[in-house]
Amino acid sequence: MKWSEICIHTTNEAIEPISNILHEAGASGVVIEDADDFHRERSVELGEVYELDPADYISEGVYLKAYLPMNSFLGEAVEQIKQAINQLLVYDIDIGHNKITLSEVNEEEWATAWKKYYKPIRVSDHITITPTWEEYQPESTDELVIELDPGMAFGTGTHPTTILCIQAIEQYLKSNQTVVDVGTGSGVLSITAALLGAEHVYAYDLDAIAVKAAGINIKLNKTESKITVKQNNLLDRVTVEPDLIVANLLAEIIMRFEKDAFALLKPGGLFITSGIIKAKEDDVKNALIDAGFEIVETNYMKDWVLIVAKKPA
Numbered sequence: 001m002k003w004s005e006i007c008i009h010t011t012n013e014a015i016e017p018i019s020n021i022l023h024e025a026g027a028s029g030v031v032i033e034d035a036d037d038f039h040r041e042r043s044v045e046l047g048e049v050y051e052l053d054p055a056d057y058i059s060e061g062v063y064l065k066a067y068l069p070m071n072s073f074l075g076e077a078v079e080q081i082k083q084a085i086n087q088l089l090v091y092d093i094d095i096g097h098n099k100i101t102l103s104e105v106n107e108e109e110w111a112t113a114w115k116k117y118y119k120p121i122r123v124s125d126h127i128t129i130t131p132t133w134e135e136y137q138p139e140s141t142d143e144l145v146i147e148l149d150p151g152m153a154f155g156t157g158t159h160p161t162t163i164l165c166i167q168a169i170e171q172y173l174k175s176n177q178t179v180v181d182v183g184t185g186s187g188v189l190s191i192t193a194a195l196l197g198a199e200h201v202y203a204y205d206l207d208a209i210a211v212k213a214a215g216i217n218i219k220l221n222k223t224e225s226k227i228t229v230k231q232n233n234l235l236d237r238v239t240v241e242p243d244l245i246v247a248n249l250l251a252e253i254i255m256r257f258e259k260d261a262f263a264l265l266k267p268g269g270l271f272i273t274s275g276i277i278k279a280k281e282d283d284v285k286n287a288l289i290d291a292g293f294e295i296v297e298t299n300y301m302k303d304w305v306l307i308v309a310k311k312p313a
């Protein structure tokens with residue numbers, strides 16, 4: 001089959017919403033080419049494993065590439081994508097150059113194109129994420145390796161918001177706690193919590209493809225006895241009483257269920273949220289405080305913010 005590659009020159013801040021738009025338009029897999037990935041300094045303590053070829057990287061901004069089947073709906077899909085991206089301006093999201101190009105690729109190129117950007121990466125003191133197709137040997141006995149096949153779901157583990165969440169889970173999760181992961185994507189945060197000693201993790205996603213991808217990754221990492229994954233909208237009808245809720249979602253979505261998170265958490269429980277761009281930090285913090293939370297910590301990576309909030313004991 002012939003595929004069309006759609007390439008969007010945009011900004012770091014727009015990666016997540018545009019990836020969602022591309023998925024909704026029927027794209028299979030999104031490749032992120034980020035100029036910062038080449039220029040940023042590698043963290044030696046976290047021992048990131050990278051072999052980068054400058055020729056593979058762009059000089060500025062981010063290219064998002066996705067693949068759409070070449071059929072009679074292509075024109076319509078591209079139009080729908082363009083309109084949805086322009087709508088992001090309403091939410092104050094910087095879409096940068098927003099230059100969109102289309103080119104033809106064959107099946108073989110499409111299947112492997114995105115894999116060259118995805119390498120094993122040490123994301124926290126204990127967690128390394130490696131794609132299923134890479135051979136990786138842990139460097140120390142306390143290193144936990146998560147194998148991921150991101151498939152079509154968000155969550156390769158390399159997005160700054162995911163890394164911030166993994167680091168916060170590592171810092172705050174205590175063994176035998178109950179965790180809820182809202183918007184699990186590839187399941188990476190649930191797997192992290194399970195490997196770090198959670199008693200049970202409830203993973204939810206609105207997207208059926210994400211639920212399927214998470215299920216596969218949960219089994220791949222032998223964590224199925226500790227994680228229940230289900231299609232669900234936010235915390236609707238969830239009745240478990242977690243010690244910790246993690247939600248890596250856009251600010252606008254977090255501000256739709258912060259009160260539900262507060263009500264559900266055990267007293268003293270934590271709400272870890274990311275997916276928040278810096279411009280929305282205060283809005284989210286105010287919403288959390290209005291719901292009754294205390295802000296415990298705020299962490300930053302690139303243009304992204306992570307907030308740890310506590311329900312008073």
Ligand SMILES: C[S@@+](CC[C@H](N)C(=O)[O-])C[C@H]1O[C@@H](n2cnc3c(N)ncnc32)[C@H](O)[C@@H]1O
Pocket residue numbers: 016153154155156157159161162165182183184185186187188189204205206207210232233234248249250253275
């Ligand atoms: C930014 S991704 C995070 C994936 C993963 N947790 C991570 O940290 O890498 C957000 C995920 O939230 C899901 N999502 C969006 N709206 C949702 C909703 N209303 N309820 C549940 N999940 C939702 C999306 O399908 C997507 O998989």
